[in-house]
Amino acid sequence: MISMIGKSIRRWWAVFLLPTLVAFLIGFLIPFVMGIYLSFTRFTTVTDAHWVGLSNYSGLLADREFQHSLVFTVLFTIVTTLVVNVAGFFVAYMFTKAMKGANLFRAVFFMPNLIGGIILGYVWQLLLNGVFGHWGRSLTYSGTYGFWGLVILMCWQQIGYMMVIYIAGMQSLPDDVMEAASVDGASPRQILFRITIPLMMPSITVCTFLTVTNGFKLFDQNLALTNGAPSNTSEMLALNIYRTFYGRTGYEGVGQAKAVIFFLIVAVVALIQNKLTTSKEVAA
Amino acid sequence: MQGSIKKVSATVAVLALGVAGLSGCGGGGKADDAPKASGGKVYYMNFKPEVATQWEDLAKKYTDETGTKVNVQTAASGTYDQALKSEMSKAEAPTLFQVTGPVGLKTWKDYVSDVSDTEPYRQLTDKSTALKDDSGKVVAIPFVTESIGIIYNKDILKKYCQLPDAAVKSASQIKSFKQLKAVADGLQKHRDELGIKGAFTSAGMDSSSNWRFGQQLAAVPLYYEFKDENTVQKQPATIKGTYLPEFRQMWDLYLKDSTTEPSKLGSVTLDDANSEFATGSAALYQNGTWSWTDLRDAGFQADNVGMIPMYIGVKGEQNQGLTTGTMNYWCINKKISKKDRQATEDFLKWVITSDDGKKAMSEDMGFTTPFKSFADVKTENPLVEIAQKDSKSKTEKIPWVHTMQPSATWQNNVYDAMLEYAQGTGNWDMVVHRFVDGWATEVQATKD
Incomplete structure (x- = not known):
């Protein structure tokens, strides 16, 4: 039984895993990485940012x-x-x-x-x-x-x-x-x-x-x-x-x-x- | 045994997270994206939710007539900036969008383009009202003119004027803060005889209504100060708050001669104020020409409504007119293809010159427009009629200088202080501090 399940998992893993993985990437990982990057930039829309280094972080502690x-x-x-x-x-x-x-x-x-x-x-x-x-x-x-x-x-x-x-x-x-x-x-x-x-x-x-x-x-x-x-x-x-x-x-x-x-x-x-x-x- | 407990709680936890995650996904529903047409296409990001369906209908009519696809999206009230920021980062970005004034323009300065060669600019009655960028190019065209004042109930005022101790003989005699105060005090005093709950509608300070005071009422003292300092056209880096004492006496009047105790204002909404006025529980109501549609829908009679300027007690105010201006400017996105740009310009031309477009804008949406092509259009909005009469008279119109407020934070801070002053948890010094010092701080903070 177990070996049969193991076999089909080995064959079909992509079907089960990929949709979740893609959703996780689009819904979580990419925005997360982008968010960290954007915190070092000045931007109006997320696709159009220019690097300003740490200046966004300075003054936060004093806020x-x-x-x-x-x-x-x-x-x-x-x-x-x-x-x-x-x-x-x-x-x-x-x-x-x-x-x-x-x-x-x-x-x-x-x-x-x-x-x-x-x-x-x-x-x-x-x-x-x-x-x-x-x-x-x-x-x-x-x-x-x-x-x-x-x-x-x-x-x-x-x-x-x-x-x-x-x-x-x-x-x-x-x-x-x-x-x-x-x-x-x-x-x-x-x-x-x-x-x-x-x-x-x-x-x-x-x-x-x-x-x-x-x-x-x-x-x-x-x-x-x-x-x-x-x-x-x-x-x-x-x-x-x-x-x-x-x-x-x-x-x-x-x-x-x-x-x-x-x-x-x-x-x-x-x-x-x-x-x-x-x-x-x-x-x- | 432990295994099964863990399994159960793990399952529950997974379910829990799943449900929480899913519920977070709702709400963001968008209509499908603009279909791709072979020629250019138009994507208009509309600012005013109250005319969303009218724009959609108009867009459909245009598509039927010309075959050009026009997609209209409207953000929910108060979320235009959020929506525009996310739409602008898409591949199919809006070709036509709106800014609220010079400060809003600053946010979008990298996206606006020269619009001096478009029909709306050519049709503009007063070309100086268009906004320019730092290099002097025309980048934003106003397309609606709106007026703000104190709206009054003619019947109640007439009844008041017949009282033996009435301060004026008719509403048209109110020409200064002193008279306005006398009338409001009289209305408040005789409120039982007149069948009202208070002279003014509640000055609600919840977020649906605060712009009436932190923004539009504040524009009056700002304007007089700007006039003294000769900066009506340009945002000053600092202000002095010269007319804040007058601002205070007006605010005190709103609080005292009102339907609602000041301490409860934090929970009162714009709808409350609107229905108080519409049902005749209050005689005076500060709002703008756009509020007519709501009053009409609540059953208010067109011949029963009047509007006077917001007199706050500044010297020479007998000549003051309504606060007339706009927070609606069209901008064309710089980062779009030539075809789309052409399509957008054609669409705008059609909107302000064709009969269908003119009818939609003036009748269906109820706008007063600053375009020459609308000279022959008559309005059914009694407040607009009053505003038009005012704009043709020799009164000193107050422009919408509140569009120069340095940031939303400034406005929020000021009305927060006004609210705390009203409910007795703060003092007036805080309002002055946030108004004057806050201005300098915010201008500094938003400098590039």
């Missing part, structure tokens, strides 16, 4: 708004990663226990994910402004309002998604280990912290990876909900890059340089996070 958006993004990512994962895990834990209507609730919790970020942003803007209206204020009152507004939106959208991943992980937990633990007299609390969570580490790795990178890359929701108001105090990294790119004539390269730095930050953070959580994974 106060860039720094502010970096701090804002880091805080946002920490808060959402914690809240989304704890809540997602808890909800999944509830729904894997015998509970009436669990399937319905799973579907309901997952649904926010099917709505696009821009639409979510506008819907939540209406909702939150309606609430703030009672005190004669709006989301633009201060950057803190925008921050918590974004946190609420993000949690609402992502908890259901992470829940699904956690549920999948929980359902494949080995029954024998659980049973052995309860026969040995472990309390439910002990089972949760000593057995379930360690065994769930692969799912936790995936979910934290997703929430951390989503937090850093957040753009649509930020654009629609606050658009940085007031005075760019609720602006995250991706929006700052976008605004740099289009805000002034001749700043496309600077925006691109910010994007390269942005990539480095996200890559480093994601790698560290991955290393940390995978190191905690155990075998049953």
